[in-house]
Amino acid sequence: MTTAVASRPETDPGGRSSFLARARTSPLARLVVRRVLIAIPLLVAVSILVFALLEAMPGDPARQQAGMDASEAEVEAIRQTMGLDRPAPERYLSWLGGALTGDLGRSSVSNRAVVDLLGERLPVTLEIVGLAFVLSIAVALPVALLAARRPGGFFDRLIMVMAMTLLAIPNYVLAILLVLVFAVLLRQLPAIGFVPLAEDLAGNLRSVILPTLALAVPLMCFYARFLRGDLVEQINSADYVDTARAKGAGPWRVLWQHAFRNSSFGLLTIVGLNIGTLVGGTVIIEQIFAMPGMGQLMLEGALSRDVAVVQACVFIFAAVAIFANLIVDVMYAVLDPRIRYGSH
Template identity: 40%
Template sequence: MLHFVLTRLLSLTLSLIVASLVIFAVIELVPGDPAAFMLGLNATPEAVAALRADLGLTGSPVARYLDWTGGLLRGDFGQSYTYRVPVSELILQRLWVSLPLAALALALSTAIAFPVGLLAAARRGRATDYGIMGATQLGIAVPNFWFAMLLVLVFAVNLRWFSAGGFPGWEAGAGPALKALILPAVALALPQASILARVLRSALIETLGQDYIRSARAKGLSQGQALRRHALRNALIPVLTIIGLQFSFLLAGAIIIENVFFLPGLGRLIFQGITQRDLIVVESVVMLLVFAVITVTFLVDIAYALVDPRLRHRR
C-alpha cells in the first residue's frame, strides 16, 4: 500500500510541474499587454512602461515563472492587477461559494444516481429500465445553462420560491446562503446524475454476470440482495472514477452556471480576470483548480485501493 501511495504522489508532483509550465506558457502567448489595457488607448509609452515595472512584467519569462511558482509554494499567489489586493484573498472569498456549490451538486447527483442506477440494473430489459435510460439520455442531452434558465423561470419568476440569482453571503446565515445555491446545484447535478446512473447500471450489469453472483443466487440470495451485498461493491471502481471527475468538473467548470445565477465563485473570477486582462488572477486560479483536480484524482486512486485489494498488493 505504501508503494502504491508513493507512486501516485510522484505522479501527482510531476503532473503539477507540467501543468504549471503549460498554464504559464499559454498565458504568456495570449496577445495584449495588461498595462496598456489598464491605462487605455491614450496612455503614453512612459506610463505603460512604468506600470509594467510596477506590475512585475518586465523580467524574463523564466524569471517570472520561477517567481510565480516560488510564490505558489509559499502560499503567495501574487497581487491582482485590477483589484490591487492579494489574489489569495480573492480566491478565499470566491472559494466559499464554489466549494459548497460543487459539494451540494455532487451530493444531489449521487443521491439521485445510485437508486436510479440500482433500479435500472435490477429491472434490466423491462419498461422501467427503458424509461430510466431514456430519461438519463435526455438529462445528458439538455444543456445545463438552458436547464438553469428554465429553473429560474419556473421556481424564481413564476413560483417565487427562490431568488433568480445573487448570493447573500454566509454572514447572512446558512439558510439563506444554501437556499441561493439550490437552483444552481440542481442545474449542475442533473447531467452529472444522468451520467453516473448510466455508468452504475452498466457496471452492475457486467458484475451480475460473474460466477460469484450466480453462486450467491444459488445459495438462496434474492437478486436484490445479491445486487446490494456483492455486485455493488465490485462495481464501484468505474463509479468512483466518474464521481472524482464530476467533483473536479463541478468545481472548475461551473463558470456558465455561476454567470447565469450571478454567483461570485471561482468560475466567475476567471471570467472577470480574462476580460480584464488580469493574468496573475487567471494563472493562479487555474493552477489552483488543476491542483484540486489532480488531488481528487489521487484520492480516487486511494479509494480504488481500498475497494479493490488487488491494487494494494500489486507490484
C-alpha cells in the first residue's frame, strides 16, 4: 500500500520566493540590479580618490587644529586623537567599515558625529536642489515646445538670445546680480540666511528663492536650448513626423505626441549628466547666500582639513549623482522597453 505524499510547492504564490522569482525574470528588475552592482564599486572608487586627495593636501591637520603656538607634544596628542598616527590605508579601511554600518566618523573641529551634522545640513541642500531641478524642467519644457512650434519666429529668436546670454553668466555672478536686484534695489527678498520650513513656510520660501534661481536659471536655459534644437531636428528630418502629418495630425499633436517622445531620450541624458553639476553648484551658492547646507559644510571642512566631514559630503554628493543616473536608466527602459533586453 502506497501513501501519497503531498509535495510542497517550491514557491508560494503570495510569498517572498514568488516575488524573488518574478524579480529574476523581470528585464527591468535585472537592469536595476546591474546598475546597482555597478554603482557600488563607483562609490568606493570615489571615496578612495577623495581620501587620497585629502592626504596629498599640504599641511598638517593636527597642527592646524592645535594652533601655531602649540607644542609638539600637544600636536602629537591631537594627531593620535584624530588617528593620524596610523597608516593611511588602515585609516581608510576603518572609515569604510564604519560607513557600511552608518558611522561616518566624527568631526575633528566640532567633535560631533558627522551623521548628526549631515542630518542638520542635508535637508537645506535637498530643498534648494529639488526646487531648482523642478523649476528648471517646468520652465524649460513649455518654453522649448513654444520655440520649436515656429522655428525662426520672434519668440524662438528671443528665447535663444536670452538663453545664450544667461548661459554665458556663471552662476556665482548670477547669484550676486540677483542679490543686487531683489535684495538691495527692490528690497523684496532676503540676501542671506535660511528659515527652516517647520518654523515659517512663507519665510522659508522667501529665503530659498534667490539661491534656487541662481542654480535653476543656467540649467533652465541649457535644457530649453537643447530640447528646442532636438525638436526642430525631429520635425524637419524624421520620417514618422511626415507620416503623422499625412494622417492629418495637427502641428501641436505632431510636436507633443511624436517629436517630443523621441527628443525626451536626449533630454533625459542631459538631465542625468547635469545632476552632479546641480549638486556641486551648491558649494558656491550656499556660501554666497549663507545657507547652512551641505555645500557650505563641505567648504568649511575643506578649509579646516576636517577629513571626515569632506569625505562624507563628497560621498553623499556622488551617491546622489549615481542614483540620479540610475533613475534615468530606468526611465529609458520605461519609455522604450527594447532597452531592457538590449545590450545598451
